[in-house]
Amino acid sequence: MSPQRKLLLLGTFVHSKTQQHLEFLHNAAVAVDEQGKIAAIERDVAEASEAQARLLTQLGWDEAEVDVTVAAEGQFFFPGFVDTHIHAPQYANAGIFGKSSLLDWLETYTFPLESSLADLSKARRVYTRCVRRTLSHGTTTATYYATIDVAATNLLADLCLSMGQRAFVGRACMDNPDVNPDYYRDASAAETLRATQQTIDHMRSIDPGFDIVSPILTPRFAPSCSREAMAGLAQLHRETNLPIQTHISENLGEIQLVKSMFPEADSYAGVYDKYGLLTPKTVLAHAVHISEEEAELIAHRGSKVSHCPCSNTSLTSGPARVRWMWDRGIDVGLGTDMSGGYSPSILDAARQAALVSRHVAMGIHVPEGGGAAAVEQEKERERVKLTVEEALYLATRGGARCVGLEDKIGGFEVGMEWDAQLVSLSQVSDDGGMEEHDHGHGLVDVFGWESWGDRLAKWLYNGDDRNTKRVWVKGRLVHKRK
Amino acid sequence: MSPQRKLLLLGTFVHSKTQQHLEFLHNAAVAVDEQGKIAAIERDVAEASEAQARLLTQLGWDEAEVDVTVAAEGQFFFPGFVDTHIHAPQYANAGIFGKSSLLDWLETYTFPLESSLADLSKARRVYTRCVRRTLSHGTTTATYYATIDVAATNLLADLCLSMGQRAFVGRACMDNPDVNPDYYRDASAAETLRATQQTIDHMRSIDPGFDIVSPILTPRFAPSCSREAMAGLAQLHRETNLPIQTHISENLGEIQLVKSMFPEADSYAGVYDKYGLLTPKTVLAHAVHISEEEAELIAHRGSKVSHCPCSNTSLTSGPARVRWMWDRGIDVGLGTDMSGGYSPSILDAARQAALVSRHVAMGIHVPEGGGAAAVEQEKERERVKLTVEEALYLATRGGARCVGLEDKIGGFEVGMEWDAQLVSLSQVSDDGGMEEHDHGHGLVDVFGWESWGDRLAKWLYNGDDRNTKRVWVKGRLVHKRK
Numbered sequence: 005m006s007p008q009r010k011l012l013l014l015g016t017f018v019h020s021k022t023q024q025h026l027e028f029l030h031n032a033a034v035a036v037d038e039q040g041k042i043a044a045i046e047r048d049v050a051e052a053s054e055a056q057a058r059l060l061t062q063l064g065w066d067e068a069e070v071d072v073t074v075a076a077e078g079q080f081f082f083p084g085f086v087d088t089h090i091h092a093p094q095y096a097n098a099g100i101f102g103k104s105s106l107l108d109w110l111e112t113y114t115f116p117l118e119s120s121l122a123d124l125s126k127a128r129r130v131y132t133r134c135v136r137r138t139l140s141h142g143t144t145t146a147t148y149y150a151t152i153d154v155a156a157t158n159l160l161a162d163l164c165l166s167m168g169q170r171a172f173v174g175r176a177c178m179d180n181p182d183v184n185p186d187y188y189r190d191a192s193a194a195e196t197l198r199a200t201q202q203t204i205d206h207m208r209s210i211d212p213g214f215d216i217v218s219p220i221l222t223p224r225f226a227p228s229c230s231r232e233a234m235a236g237l238a239q240l241h242r243e244t245n246l247p248i249q250t251h252i253s254e255n256l257g258e259i260q261l262v263k264s265m266f267p268e269a270d271s272y273a274g275v276y277d278k279y280g281l282l283t284p285k286t287v288l289a290h291a292v293h294i295s296e297e298e299a300e301l302i303a304h305r306g307s308k309v310s311h312c313p314c315s316n317t318s319l320t321s322g323p324a325r326v327r328w329m330w331d332r333g334i335d336v337g338l339g340t341d342m343s344g345g346y347s348p349s350i351l352d353a354a355r356q357a358a359l360v361s362r363h364v365a366m367g368i369h370v371p372e373g374g375g376a377a378a379v380e381q382e383k384e385r386e387r388v389k390l391t392v393e394e395a396l397y398l399a400t401r402g403g404a405r406c407v408g409l410e411d412k413i414g415g416f417e418v419g420m421e422w423d424a425q426l427v428s429l430s431q432v433s434d435d436g437g438m439e440e441h442d443h444g445h446g447l448v449d450v451f452g453w454e455s456w457g458d459r460l461a462k463w464l465y466n467g468d469d470r471n472t473k474r475v476w477v478k479g480r481l482v483h484k485r486k
Numbered sequence: 487m488s489p490q491r492k493l494l495l496l497g498t499f500v501h502s503k504t505q506q507h508l509e510f511l512h513n514a515a516v517a518v519d520e521q522g523k524i525a526a527i528e529r530d531v532a533e534a535s536e537a538q539a540r541l542l543t544q545l546g547w548d549e550a551e552v553d554v555t556v557a558a559e560g561q562f563f564f565p566g567f568v569d570t571h572i573h574a575p576q577y578a579n580a581g582i583f584g585k586s587s588l589l590d591w592l593e594t595y596t597f598p599l600e601s602s603l604a605d606l607s608k609a610r611r612v613y614t615r616c617v618r619r620t621l622s623h624g625t626t627t628a629t630y631y632a633t634i635d636v637a638a639t640n641l642l643a644d645l646c647l648s649m650g651q652r653a654f655v656g657r658a659c660m661d662n663p664d665v666n667p668d669y670y671r672d673a674s675a676a677e678t679l680r681a682t683q684q685t686i687d688h689m690r691s692i693d694p695g696f697d698i699v700s701p702i703l704t705p706r707f708a709p710s711c712s713r714e715a716m717a718g719l720a721q722l723h724r725e726t727n728l729p730i731q732t733h734i735s736e737n738l739g740e741i742q743l744v745k746s747m748f749p750e751a752d753s754y755a756g757v758y759d760k761y762g763l764l765t766p767k768t769v770l771a772h773a774v775h776i777s778e779e780e781a782e783l784i785a786h787r788g789s790k791v792s793h794c795p796c797s798n799t800s801l802t803s804g805p806a807r808v809r810w811m812w813d814r815g816i817d818v819g820l821g822t823d824m825s826g827g828y829s830p831s832i833l834d835a836a837r838q839a840a841l842v843s844r845h846v847a848m849g850i851h852v853p854e855g856g857g858a859a860a861v862e863q864e865k866e867r868e869r870v871k872l873t874v875e876e877a878l879y880l881a882t883r884g885g886a887r888c889v890g891l892e893d894k895i896g897g898f899e900v901g902m903e904w905d906a907q908l909v910s911l912s913q914v915s916d917d918g919g920m921e922e923h924d925h926g927h928g929l930v931d932v933f934g935w936e937s938w939g940d941r942l943a944k945w946l947y948n949g950d951d952r953n954t955k956r957v958w959v960k961g962r963l964v965h966k967r968k
Contacts, residue, residue, distance in 0.1 A: 096933050099947035100940050103871050132918030133931060320844045346947035362802045363845045389585050389802065436614030443967050444926060449615060451578050458582050465581035465828035468950065485925050
């Protein structure tokens with residue numbers, strides 16, 4: 005990549021201080037060096053311009069070598085979003101799922117589309133649009149499932165690198181002839197490993213340090229893989245320390261299938277553990293129906309969960325319990341799981357996470373007639389709901405932890421990399437009218453009396469890509485809009 | 487209103503043929519007369535231009551007196567949306583509700599905002615924006631709650647009329663000093679009726695036939711009203727045949743409150759029935775927790791239900807059962823219930839209706855181990871899910887039935903009025919890239935191989951105001967965007 009200019013960002017910065025709290029830095033400045041790292045932060049000065057002067061002096065940077073971006077009144081910088089589970093080929097099907105649930109959805113909609121992307125011109129068209137769109141939604145890191153096709157998977161990696169999206173790109177491994185269709189599967193476990201290795205070699209050739217694009221080992225889900233393929237991928241993980249992604253416990257029919265196929269394991273999580281795939285670098289998508297024992301095992305192994313609320317509702321999989329997983333010490337991030345989820349936007353996923361947590365709450369039975377038990381259950385109902393702050397944490401730092409990048413991205417601290425977005429909300433005019441040019445500014449209407457907390461709530465619930473005016477990854481500007 | 491020009495619309499038209507089926511009219515033409523009524527429809531001709539020629543001849547219209555709008559390739563006309571329950575003053579709070587549920591939400595967020603709109607300049611700003619935004623979302627008919635303030639309520643009616651949105655505008659009636667705050671309530675039942683009459687008189691003065699703007703009698707909800715106020719409003723209904731709107735059975739705490747306050751009635755629905763408010767012209771918002779007996783009573787009285795999925799989830803009220811209400815013969819429409827619901831968009835409400843129906847499905851217990859009971863429950867799970875077609879029916883014809891306008895709006899038939907939107911989806915370029923100008927075209931990406939059914943699904947799940955390029959009410963163009 006060509007050397008970058010230094011950056012200076014001025015204005016209001018908002019990020020998760022903790023899981024429960026957002027921090028607001030007003031009249032602040034962030035300096036980003038040529039490697040895309042945050043070199044210094046100046047906060048709470050009277051004027052942003054003052055911060056600028058101080059920082060340049062402190063760093064010994066010349067004004068001429070620095071590109072300055074100022075967040076205007078009401079705008080703010082926010083960490084880029086992390087999508088911990090998204091299927092790039094399925095972008096073409098976003099919104100198309102009918103009344104299906106997981107297993108028939110795979111057969112009806114998903115396998116035919118995925119297999120068709122062996123046509124590289126089609127793959128280029130779908131993948132380009134997917135990366136462009138997710139960048140425009142503020143997704144600075146995406147953990148992709150590709151297809152079984154090596155060339156198309158490598159193409160996805162190329163596109164992420166050229167468009168500047170931080171990405172984990174996984175070739176989907178699926179060699180079980182009893183579950184996968186003949187037209188779309190690996191010929192054998194050996195083929196699974198050979199093809200996976202080819203994608204690793206390719207990504208090493210285009211990004212030797214895996215700084216922007218990294219391979220991720222991707223056994224599709226237990227039923228789709230032979231024991232040999234799973235064990236082989238686990239061996240590859242131990243040799244390379246590459247991350248792993250797969251699905252777990254999304255749907256009741258799927259769980260029955262796993263039970264019948266793997267009698268040697270106690271549980272779905274137990275299958276992955278038995279074949280060496282439950283590691284601290286493993287991202288497990290869904291985890292809707294996991295048991296206490298499975299949660300304990302996952303927490304013990306340090307594996308992470310990608311919560312995919314939009315998908316879990318759309319495919320009638322079930323409402324996953326984020327608070328319950330947090331209680332058990334499991335790190336959780338957000339996944340769009342597009343196109344199981346219809347939306348490629350993590351802001352949408354964060355919103356859905358807040359909504360689904362309310363469905364979890366509504367599912368908690370409160371005994372009639374009061375009493376201590378009723379009071380306890382009422383409290384629990386309140387407790388499981390996710391706040392605006394928690395939903396935005398999941399979308400940023402939660403996701404960063406999930407993919408092992410918590411020291412690099414997800415918040416604004418010196419030494420971290422500048423993966424960020426500039427967010428702008430619409431200011432309502434005095435007469436409340438709307439002009440043609442207002443249409444481009446999105447749906448979040450700020451009247452002026454709102455607190456900053458209220459503004460973030462408005463953004464979470466009514467925001468979209470129109471509010472994301474600039475996106476940077478590792479200091480590089482990768483998306484902008486008027 | 488000034489006389490309108492005749493309209494001729496050419497291209498693809500999509501509307502609900504039945505609750506389960508959309509009808510697609512390609513290469514069709516619709517002629518709309520000066521009163522905004524559909525004068526003729528020509529369908530399935532080889533070319534739209536041919537339809538145009540035929541229609542003009544048939545009607546004896548001169549080309550010069552007709553404005554022609556052509557839906558381009560991939561665009562389509564769709565009926566305008568009907569919002570059967572929306573609180574205009576709360577627009578300023580859209581997205582702000584924290585972790586609250588109904589009763590604390592009213593006190594914390596809603597009453598302070600509503601009472602502040604006695605300031606007419608503030609009311610003008612909020613209401614103007616609300617009407618502009620809902621029009622831009624394709625809402626051609628809105629059933630509004632205003633506030634208790636007569637002048638501000640009349641202002642909302644003025645604004646709807648001038649901006650051309652078909653609206654039912656209701657002054658919120660709330661005279662119970664035990665429930666409503668001192669700073670925001672009617673002084674007495676007599677005051678409730680007097681103030682309501684003032685808003686009726688005003689609307690009659692600005693729109694004598696109530697063609698565009700109509701009053702609607704609005705007891706806020708049973709706990710907020712005295713028995714005298716409810717009985718008085720019911721008497722007014724019998725004298726005027728004006729429609730009625732209120733809330734019912736939204737939240738468990740509210741239901742307990744009603745039970746304790748109205749021991750003379752068997753149920754929440756029974757309270758309204760006792761005081762004469764359960765009529766064929768009554769719209770009941772929410773109906774989340776109604777009993778079999780209440781459903782039977784509501785169906786028997788011919789009252790309607792406004793389903794508010796976004797609000798019911800946001801405020802943790804509960805998942806309302808649309809299929810269950812349909813089974814019992816109740817007409818159902820959609821309400822945004824903004825700002826209990828965060829979104830003023832009915833397309834969003836339709837999407838949430840589909841999602842919430844899946845949460846209803848997930849709440850149906852399927853006994854383990856199979857057997858006839860399990861099979862039955864599995865079937866029921868499938869049955870309660872709403873399809874794309876059903877969600878869009880709720881948003882249009884369902885809503886029209888709800889507000890008693892099913893013979894005028896909600897579909898395209900000769901004699902109905904032209905309340906419609908022109909919808910345009912984004913066409914993905916051959917290379918999948920996105921240019922600056924693509925940003926204005928919304929999030930629905932069509933690759934070109936999708937069926938029309940798939941396109942509608944994509945619109946339902948990823949569409950927004952950017953896809954709604956033109957909006958007409960009664961033949962008048964009331965919104966357009968590039």
